[in-house]
Amino acid sequence: MSQENNEVTVGQASQACGPAGEPCAPGQAKACTVREVLDRVGGKWSIGILVAASQGPVRFTELERRVEGISRRMLTLTLRNLERDGLLHRTVHxxxxxxxxYTATPIALELHGALVALxxxxxRHRSAIADARATYDRARGAAD
Structure with missing residues (x-):
């Protein structure tokens, strides 16, 4: 995707979904750009949360255990954003x-296959990437 394509819109959003996450004034809604959507679903924590929620209802504490390294605050913020974007449904019993x-919505379930593939x-490739990084760093360290 070229730089010019980052302004393509996805559907007709009723609220802003920009980086600040601030809603637009009534009648001033803007559509999400493809980049904003990809930033949300490809975020550091979103993938693990969406994969877990796609397997069935999951509770907050279970997500804390399953998404390694996430803080309670970041989990809360990410869950709110995913719910706001229509990717998760929150049920209070x-x-x-x-x-x-939290359960995945139909659009999140459609995304599930791509997230699992990713x-x-x-x-599969984390060792090769770690080796490539080490080789690169050694070469740069020797050159500098």
Whole structure:
């Protein structure tokens, strides 16, 4: 995709989905650009959350365990953003204490295959990438 294509819109959004995540004033809505959508679904934490939620309802604490390295604050923010974007559905069960579950929406389930393929690729090639980095760093260190 060329630089010029980053302004292509995806559907007719009713709210802004820019980096600040601020809604537009009524009647001033803008459509999400392809880059904004890809930034959200390809974010550091979004992939793991969406893959986990695509397997069925998942609770916050389970996501904390499954998404390695994520803080509670970042998990909360990412869940809110994914829910806002229509990729997750949040269900609060009226129990004491309240039980909250997240499930993938149909559009997230459509994305699931691509995310799994991406994570599988990363797993298969992480050693080769680590070796390439080490080789690059050695060559740069020797040259500098």
């Amino acid at each position: 009226p129990t004491v204490p309240p039980r909250v579950e 994570t599988d690729w990363a797993e």
